Amino acid sequence: MIKRPFNWAAAYFAAVATIATANAQTATQVAATGDGGDQALIDHGKMTYAEKCSHCHGPGMLNAGTITPDLRRFPDDKTRFFTTVKNGKNGKMPPWGDLLDDDQIGALWAYVSSQRKP
Numbered sequence: 332m333i334k335r336p337f338n339w340a341a342a343y344f345a346a347v348a349t350i351a352t353a354n355a356q357t358a359t360q361v362a363a364t365g366d367g368g369d370q371a372l373i374d375h376g377k378m379t380y381a382e383k384c385s386h387c388h389g390p391g392m393l394n395a396g397t398i399t400p401d402l403r404r405f406p407d408d409k410t411r412f413f414t415t416v417k418n419g420k421n422g423k424m425p426p427w428g429d430l431l432d433d434d435q436i437g438a439l440w441a442y443v444s445s446q447r448k449p
Contacts, residue, residue, distance in 0.1 A: 375435075376437075
């Protein structure tokens, strides 16, 4: 009977290890890429967005019916973006500064910027 919890635990840790490996590989690609690195950075940001942001902001950066803004219309203001992500906003968006480092936030900025609509 003890084997079942270990099977679930093993599956859980295998999934976490797979995600961590994918994140590490993407980060390595981003760091190693010279020309064409923008797409790798955008891809890394897209993955981070899917993991950390999409549950509130929506998979397409627009979550109808909530208080979250349409991120496709976020102003071209990198400093404001970093400040908002790190510190949160108006008590409605939680701060992510302890969970995301500057490289991850930079990748998020690259992804959000790549999806900007006029």
